[in-house]
Amino acid sequence: MKGDEEFEALKEQRDLRNARQPNENSACLVAVWPSESLEESPSSLGLQAIGEEAVVGTLDLYAIRAMPGEVLIGDCSNPAYLANVCVAKAAQRQGVGRELIHNAVDLANQWKTEALFVHILWVNDKARMFYESLSFRVDKEESSNTAHYRGHCLEGIEGRGRTLMLRRDLP
Numbered sequence: 001m002k003g004d005e006e007f008e009a010l011k012e013q014r015d016l017r018n019a020r021q022p023n024e025n026s027a028c029l030v031a032v033w034p035s036e037s038l039e040e041s042p043s044s045l046g047l048q049a050i051g052e053e054a055v056v057g058t059l060d061l062y063a064i065r066a067m068p069g070e071v072l073i074g075d076c077s078n079p080a081y082l083a084n085v086c087v088a089k090a091a092q093r094q095g096v097g098r099e100l101i102h103n104a105v106d107l108a109n110q111w112k113t114e115a116l117f118v119h120i121l122w123v124n125d126k127a128r129m130f131y132e133s134l135s136f137r138v139d140k141e142e143s144s145n146t147a148h149y150r151g152h153c154l155e156g157i158e159g160r161g162r163t164l165m166l167r168r169d170l171p
Helices: 005-013 096-110 124-133 144-149
Strands: 026-034 053-062 079-087 115-121 137-143 163-171
Touching: 026 096, 053 096, 079 096, 096 115, 115 124, 124 163
Parallel strands: 079 115
Antiparallel strands: 026 053, 053 079, 115 163, 137 163
């Protein structure tokens, strides 16, 4: 639902040319396509070009106890969280998001984390189905009251800003 907005914000906030280098507890994974494989130029599709490639998706991975600003926290001693998962409109439904998640799982396993968590909006059925197809399950659900007191609402409707936390256990 908010992928386009997040993708634009990421382009403004980061120099994606340097986003490929993980440290021991965080990484930005970047999906790129060869520019010549696109029907139009990367800039006309709203994509950022890196040399001969166009950025078509990103995600952030954090191995931290809790995500700042989130109420729902994973119940394990060594969690990892996905954040800012987004795929450009021109690349959606092409396996980009799935590949990013698979790479994030591999990296989280290298970091020896126990579980991978992601927060999504309660009303985002597409995201929920996507993550469930990748072995995530609902772990926790924010109440309408909690969302209300945090001031979260979507489209002016109380309770529509509620979040779900999904979990995927790692080997």
